[in-house]
Amino acid sequence: MVMTFSFKFIIIAFMLLTILASQATCLNSSEASMTVKHEQWTAKYRRVYKDATEKAYRYKIFKKNVEFIESFNKVGTWPYKLGINVFADLTNEEFQKAYNRYKPREGGKSTPFKYGNITSIPSSMDWRHKGAVTKVKDQNIEKCGSCWAFSAVAAVEGIHQIKTGELIPLAEQELVDCDRRNIGCDGGRMDYAFEFIGKNKGLATESNYPYKAITGTCNKSVTHDAKISGYEVVPANTESALLKAVAHQPISVAIDGSSLGFQFYKSGVFTGHCNTFLDHGVAVVGYGTSKDGIKYWLVKNSYGIKWGENGYIRMQRNIKAKKGLCGIAMDASYPTYLEDDSNLRTRRRELLESIVSLFPSEKSAFPVNFLSCLLRAAIFLGASSSCKNELEKRISAILEHVTVDDLLVLSFTYDGERLFDLESVRKIISGFVDKEKSVAVFNAGDFREVSSTAMLRVAKNVDVYLGEIASFPELGISKINGIAVLVPKEARKIDDDLYRAVDIYLKVQ
Numbered sequence: 001m002v003m004t005f006s007f008k009f010i011i012i013a014f015m016l017l018t019i020l021a022s023q024a025t026c027l028n029s030s031e032a033s034m035t036v037k038h039e040q041w042t043a044k045y046r047r048v049y050k051d052a053t054e055k056a057y058r059y060k061i062f063k064k065n066v067e068f069i070e071s072f073n074k075v076g077t078w079p080y081k082l083g084i085n086v087f088a089d090l091t092n093e094e095f096q097k098a099y100n101r102y103k104p105r106e107g108g109k110s111t112p113f114k115y116g117n118i119t120s121i122p123s124s125m126d127w128r129h130k131g132a133v134t135k136v137k138d139q140n141i142e143k144c145g146s147c148w149a150f151s152a153v154a155a156v157e158g159i160h161q162i163k164t165g166e167l168i169p170l171a172e173q174e175l176v177d178c179d180r181r182n183i184g185c186d187g188g189r190m191d192y193a194f195e196f197i198g199k200n201k202g203l204a205t206e207s208n209y210p211y212k213a214i215t216g217t218c219n220k221s222v223t224h225d226a227k228i229s230g231y232e233v234v235p236a237n238t239e240s241a242l243l244k245a246v247a248h249q250p251i252s253v254a255i256d257g258s259s260l261g262f263q264f265y266k267s268g269v270f271t272g273h274c275n276t277f278l279d280h281g282v283a284v285v286g287y288g289t290s291k292d293g294i295k296y297w298l299v300k301n302s303y304g305i306k307w308g309e310n311g312y313i314r315m316q317r318n319i320k321a322k323k324g325l326c327g328i329a330m331d332a333s334y335p336t337y338l339e340d341d342s343n344l345r346t347r348r349r350e351l352l353e354s355i356v357s358l359f360p361s362e363k364s365a366f367p368v369n370f371l372s373c374l375l376r377a378a379i380f381l382g383a384s385s386s387c388k389n390e391l392e393k394r395i396s397a398i399l400e401h402v403t404v405d406d407l408l409v410l411s412f413t414y415d416g417e418r419l420f421d422l423e424s425v426r427k428i429i430s431g432f433v434d435k436e437k438s439v440a441v442f443n444a445g446d447f448r449e450v451s452s453t454a455m456l457r458v459a460k461n462v463d464v465y466l467g468e469i470a471s472f473p474e475l476g477i478s479k480i481n482g483i484a485v486l487v488p489k490e491a492r493k494i495d496d497d498l499y500r501a502v503d504i505y506l507k508v509q
Contacts, residue, residue: 041084083266125246137169150283155249194228251283393431400457410425458487
């Protein structure tokens with residue numbers, strides 16, 4: 001009896017030891033996996049620690065943040081996801097102190113609001129697609145709390161493009177160095193920045209005054225390329241007023257960007273949690289409704305393209321609180337354009353149309369790259385259909401001499417960041433193919449079996465062109481197919497370039 005009891009005790013003890021050993025193995029495996037993640041993260045973001053002590057300290061923070069991110073995403077009840085980004089080894093307190101330096105105003109300011117009487121606005125807006133938004137920039141927030149400057153510059157870049165047709169990256173560094181009412185890398189306000197730009201007679205380009213992420217000495221000798229007359233404030237605590245403003249131009253706003261959700265935002269429509277203690281300047285560059293039916297603001301941040309949705313965040317719109325999500329409707333403002341130059345875009349459009357109307361009848365009188373640049377200007381300036389059609393026909397007539405770069409010029413915004421127009425390219429290719437068909441018929445040839453050297457060259461360029469634009473998310477399958485099918489099948493002796501384009505498209509969707 002004693003032996004039986006002892007045997008049972010031994011069996012139970014062995015089972016407990018086995019379970020404990022298994023748990024220890026799992027814990028060791030989990031810890032090893034986290035260590036690997038941290039090493040991969042430090043390599044990706046080129047993070048270097050001064051010694052082993054700092055590395056161990058940062059690893060603990062990294063582990064805690066990753067566990068929070070994975071736990072949040074696992075629940076899966078929110079319309080947005082979090083991700084491991086450049087801030088993963090920072091505590092939330094460190095993130096707030098280092099990165100969000102917007103300075104709230106004590107007391108509100110009232111100005112005219114020129115969009116107040118607007119009654120009809122589009123159901124959605126994306127100023128990126130209209131060529132009024134430059135690429136996402138990185139303020140290098142570990143070194144410089146200049147969110148206010150990036151927000152203000154985004155708004156000025158937008159109104160300058162809307163009024164002139166030119167999208168020019170402007171100099172945040174000039175604001176950081178020269179705007180004395182703000183305090184450089186230690187923080188500031190967008191409306192103060194607008195005041196400075198107005199008094200400064202404009203702002204320099206980014207190329208002439210590069211960003212350095214430090215508060216430096218003001219360079220007063222630079223040329224100012226973008227000018228504004230002043231600014232206006234959007235009536236506070238009303239998202240409907242903000243909507244009217246965003247429908248007409250990109251708008252600078254202040255938000256509470258201090259939450260862990262904002263720190264690690266990855267994708268989807270952000271719905272909180274956040275407060276309304278305004279500490280971060282961003283730019284609203286559009287609005288819309290998600291596939292799930294959630295209305296959102298499209299917000300351009302200044303944390304670089306590896307944060308959020310390629311540098312952007314979609315924030316829930318039309319919530320019950322008057323201040324808006326994270327206080328987005330509390331403190332919004334926008335630059336106003338110089339009234340003397342308000343018709344500059346119209347004058348440029350009229351000048352372009354008059355030049356094109358004087359072209360000689362000979363279709364091949366001008367180089368194709370010159371015609372491509374003129375057509376892009378016509379697209380951006382909203383030139384008449386007759387003007388654009390004339391340029392499209394001339395390019396189509398000499399399409400065999402057109403390079404892939406010429407086609408890309410017609411398709412992208414001036415900063416090369418976003419697809420803007422594909423219809424002109426489609427018309428040009430279609431016109432060329434129709435011309436080739438008519439020549440084949442005239443020569444009693446069979447177009448379905450014989451393709452000219454010019455047609456073969458064009459087919460090759462079209463497929464390479466499709467490969468270049470296939471990675472852009474705004475390109476629908478109907479658009480890429482609408483161009484691909486224009487080229488006769490027989491003109492594609494080798495389909496490798498077309499297959500490559502389709503493969504790229506499928507991978508990014």
